[in-house]
Amino acid sequence: MTETTTATARALPRARRRKGVPANAPGMRASIYVRLSRETEESTSPERQRAACEALCAARGWTVVAVEEDIDVSGFSRGLERPGLQRVLSRLPELDVIVFFKIDRLARSTVDFAEIMRITEAQGVALASATEPLDLTSSMGRAMAKVIAVFAELESDTIGMRVSSAHEHLRREGRYTGGRVPYGYRVVPNPDGAGKVLEVNAEEAKTIHTIVERVLAKDSLMTIAADLSKGNVPSPGHSSRQTTGKRSDSKKWYTTTLRSLLTNPQLLGQVIEDGRPILRTDGLPLVNRTPILDMDTWQALQDELERRASPGDRRREGTSLLRGIAHCALCGFRMYTYVAKGQTRYRCIGRLKKRQGGEQIDCYGVSIAGEAMEAQVKAKFLDAFGRLPVVRMVEHVGEDFRPQIRQAKEALNDLEKDRYDRGLFKGEDGANRFAAQYAKLEERIASLEEKQRQAKPAGVVGVPTGQTFAQHWEAADTAGKRDLLLEAGAYVEVSPATKSGRTLDMSRLAVHLGEDGKVRRADADGKDVEHVVREFVMREAEA
Missing domain, CATH: 1.10.287 (Helix Hairpins)
Structure with missing residues (x-):
């Protein structure tokens, strides 16, 4: 809130004080500054602060040319970066004195107070407290003001430590101390006494479990976020579930929202203080509320998110369908996509790679139309696996x-x-x-x-998903479809074209699936083929 006097007040001549002139000299132009950390502080309400400052100005014959307020603004955490204070400091050429209720309203830090004194002294502007008898134009008065500021800072630190200690004690007791409610929980009255506690929100917990299952099933975070947004599911920061703090009227989910949610240890029932879990005496995190995820699921989830965070997997999520699957029949190198005349094509770059290493090969860079090849591989895959049920392998702990x-x-x-x-x-x-x-x-x-x-x-148990490979294919994004092909052992060999034409010559493609494809891909990638064969033989023996 800003109030200014009329233009006649602004036009008054500059009345700079001579060195040694006390701050109670009449004819000064004053700006009143009011600050309140929380609006519930009745003892130092804005009205009371303003009234005391106006009374001082009236008693000393000062003209109030501006009133600036910082309401619900901390003087300790915000320092000098307070909107109202910045407006006062920007008008120093128009002022002779700044009036405030108490020094701790102007600054909570000795450093901040000293900086304000330095800035105002450079402009010849005095500081006046409405409740503290200080003459800040004299050396003794400025020294006393700094002493008072030291004690104000000490009081602020003591209050902060006391509040922080009280909050930690309440959190250790399982009590809710305010702030943003973790997604998956809701605030309810404490059944065992005073205050409030957090209990699992069944609907949000169900959403979390659905998200986790999709992440472990290799669905991309972008796809999951889009589905949640389309489903009109309120996001963690939506105003419908957050009554205080930063809120949003948009229900839209983002990948950053999902990653922040899925890496929050509060899903394990842990208690967080200053961004880190509160520890027990044995050094392990304190758990005093019902967890939403068990430890095994949490670790599997973190491993999957960590895998996706690597540069290679970030590229994989936005990759082409047959990257790592399509290989050149001449040299065995992988084929990569490029765009020519608006159409996606796959091309072998084995010759280029060998040339960079100082070698030469006969391969000239086989290329093929991407859309047609992908459609053919899809048809082969669905024909072989489409009707089969998808079974997710879950580790039996x-x-x-x-x-x-x-x-x-x-x-x-x-x-x-x-x-x-x-x-x-x-x-x-x-x-x-x-x-x-x-x-x-x-x-x-x-x-x-x-x-x-x-x-x-530990063992591995197959859990039916209730979907066939065809249904799972239709619901998956490009990365998910590629994962299905890789798990099915897909390996595609592309031969050079022998004739030109608009349609794809299917004889150029050799699509291998199952164990045959896995062995061929392992050989092409330079991996241990015998190890792949041994795994296949062991699975056959177990079956």
């Missing part, structure tokens, strides 16, 4: 302690970073606490590794 071992090792790594990188656990007491937590984690890892050595090996 049994007595698998590997996820717990991984979690404990991650906690140990975080503990070391806290001490050596972040500078925590200072002093003798801190060193003792670090040593105790470190010893407990090492003991837990050793115990879990011993259990893993004696555990029954």
